[in-house]
Amino acid sequence: xxxxxxxxxxxxxxxxLPDNDASALRQLLESHKITxxxxxxxxxIFYKNTQDANLELAVELxxxxxxxxxxxxxxxxxxxxxxxxxYCVRTLGFKGIRLLPQYHNYPVFSPEAINIATAAAQLxxxxxxxxxxxxxxxxxxxxxxxxVDVNELGRLCRKVPQARFILTEYRIQGSLTDEDGKPxxxxxxxxxxxxxxxxxxxxxxxxxxxxxxxxxxxSGAPFKxxxxxxxxxxxxxxxxxxKAQINGLNAQSLFSL
Amino acid sequence: MNKLKKYDVIDxxxxxxxxxxxxxxxxxxxxxxxxxxxxxxxxxxVSIPLTAPCPxxxxxxRANDAIVEGMRMNSRFLGFCFVNPGYQAEALREMERCxxxxxxxxxxxxxxxxxxxxxxxxxxxxxxxxxxxxxMHAGKCTDSETLKSQPLLSNAMHFLKAAEMxxxxxxxxxxxxxxxxxxxxxxxxxxxxxxVYIDTSGSVIDRGIVRKTIDAxxxxxxxxxxxxxxxxxxxxxxxxxxxxxxxRKLLRNNFQRILAMRKV
Numbered sequence: 001x002x003x004x005x006x007x008x009x010x011x012x013x014x015x016x017l018p019d020n021d022a023s024a025l026r027q028l029l030e031s032h033k034i035t036x037x038x039x040x041x042x043x044x045i046f047y048k049n050t051q052d053a054n055l056e057l058a059v060e061l062x063x064x065x066x067x068x069x070x071x072x073x074x075x076x077x078x079x080x081x082x083x084x085x086x087y088c089v090r091t092l093g094f095k096g097i098r099l100l101p102q103y104h105n106y107p108v109f110s111p112e113a114i115n116i117a118t119a120a121a122q123l124x125x126x127x128x129x130x131x132x133x134x135x136x137x138x139x140x141x142x143x144x145x146x147x148v149d150v151n152e153l154g155r156l157c158r159k160v161p162q163a164r165f166i167l168t169e170y171r172i173q174g175s176l177t178d179e180d181g182k183p184x185x186x187x188x189x190x191x192x193x194x195x196x197x198x199x200x201x202x203x204x205x206x207x208x209x210x211x212x213x214x215x216x217x218x219s220g221a222p223f224k225x226x227x228x229x230x231x232x233x234x235x236x237x238x239x240x241x242x243k244a245q246i247n248g249l250n251a252q253s254l255f256s257l
Numbered sequence: 258m259n260k261l262k263k264y265d266v267i268d269x270x271x272x273x274x275x276x277x278x279x280x281x282x283x284x285x286x287x288x289x290x291x292x293x294x295x296x297x298x299x300x301x302x303v304s305i306p307l308t309a310p311c312p313x314x315x316x317x318x319r320a321n322d323a324i325v326e327g328m329r330m331n332s333r334f335l336g337f338c339f340v341n342p343g344y345q346a347e348a349l350r351e352m353e354r355c356x357x358x359x360x361x362x363x364x365x366x367x368x369x370x371x372x373x374x375x376x377x378x379x380x381x382x383x384x385x386x387x388x389x390x391x392x393m394h395a396g397k398c399t400d401s402e403t404l405k406s407q408p409l410l411s412n413a414m415h416f417l418k419a420a421e422m423x424x425x426x427x428x429x430x431x432x433x434x435x436x437x438x439x440x441x442x443x444x445x446x447x448x449x450x451x452x453v454y455i456d457t458s459g460s461v462i463d464r465g466i467v468r469k470t471i472d473a474x475x476x477x478x479x480x481x482x483x484x485x486x487x488x489x490x491x492x493x494x495x496x497x498x499x500x501x502x503x504x505r506k507l508l509r510n511n512f513q514r515i516l517a518m519r520k521v
Binding site for chain 2: 015017018019134135136137138139140141145194196197198199200221222223224225226227228229230231232235
């Protein structure tokens with residue numbers, strides 16, 4: 001099993017993305033032997049009313065429910081997010097939510113983020129937070145250049161210990177461990193697509209430090225090429241059992257599949 | 258995983274590291290060889306560029322000494338000589354030493370000066386006389402942090418100008434995926450200046466980046482590299498949908514052709 005927890009459909013306004021509808025994305029992922037994927041709608045980054053993006057996503061996913069699970073994009077500083085969350089989970093069958101504090105303009109450690117994370121925990125679904133969407137060095141003049149601060153996210157993790165957070169696009173900015181090398185945030189999970197592997201074995205070392213049950217395979221498609229993430233897993237000096245956890249078993253557990 | 262091994266791949270832009278006394282970090286060098294083995298890379302072009310605004314001759318000579326040590330440690334490392342063009346006489350002497358005596362493969366420049374700055378002329382002339390390429394750190398970065406920290410970062414427009422100023426010199430624009438607006442760089446270089454090459458390295462793995470680079474410059478002017486970011490460097494090439502002939506040119510033959518221009 002290879003479960004990609006970091007994919008998207010929709011329009012990115014600053015660069016033309018290939019394969020950004022459900023059918024094309026599925027074809028791309030399956031060509032890399034990926035067997036399931038969690039997917040969110042890029043449009044939810046930009047729509048004021050993110051629920052329209054979630055409804056679009058549900059329509060796109062309808063023929064592909066055997067392959068994709070939906071991740072709702074929600075904005076806890078906008079109206080009606082509580083009802084939207086309930087609807088996405090109970091009616092649309094989405095299995096997680098995605099927060100974008102740097103785009104929706106609120107601090108990652110804030111009353112609003114605490115409230116929505118608490119609500120997600122009550123529904124038993126994880127909260128995905130991308131550290132970045134694209135490399136800021138190539139930012140469009142209308143794009144943001146801030147990223148999610150791991151220490152601030154850590155405060156949120158501690159404030160809502162019953163919630164499970166997945167940090168995607170993590171690139172070693174901010175520590176995940178204390179001075180003794182112990183994990184700081186037991187409810188924080190890391191997606192691997194920006195970790196070094198063959199050189200320095202950062203991925204394998206992080207699996208040892210946090211536990212291999214705390215890492216998740218993700219590619220970042222269709223923004224990013226898929227093979228680099230696959231190579232990272234292949235090059236990681238980890239047992240077959242630990243690789244199986246990262247490649248899919250952990251995602252199955254987190255998304256209650 | 259070793260899909261590229263059969264091509265005897267040359268990574269045309271990589272690095273070695275040195276400690277604060279500028280001694281080679283041998284453990285780091287071993288990590289790079291291990292990574293190259295895992296990913297099917299044969300040889301690695303390595304340099305130790307100094308990123309300060311004005312590194313002294315003593316500093317760049319010691320950095321190059323560490324590269325010489327690396328080349329002796331493992332013959333899979335092909336050295337690139339780093340100099341600061343601001344110290345003209347010392348830089349020229351160091352280029353002669355590194356290329357002629359130490360058999361390095363090329364020159365590496367960082368962001369101390371733009372590639373089209375007139376201060377470059379003596380270096381570019383000597384590189385052409387020696388028949389070795391000049392690889393430069395480059396990019397079209399648009400974020401405030403990089404604009405502030407690297408005000409003299411060369412982009413494709415600077416390379417286009419340098420190509421006219423130094424027509425006998427082989428210029429390599431570093432890392433199309435090294436950050437920055439790569440599409441902007443390609444729109445400039447689609448004019449295909451005959452002496453400009455670009456390498457594929459860098460952490461940016463936007464879908465289509467390698468294919469679009471080849472389409473813009475032509476396959477003969479694109480060089481494979483990782484810049485030490487190994488899985489990204491190899492993975493984006495695997496996903497580029499290249500023909501067998503394109504693989505051979507990108508991964509080895511184009512750079513071999515450059516190496517064959519050597520005159521000393």
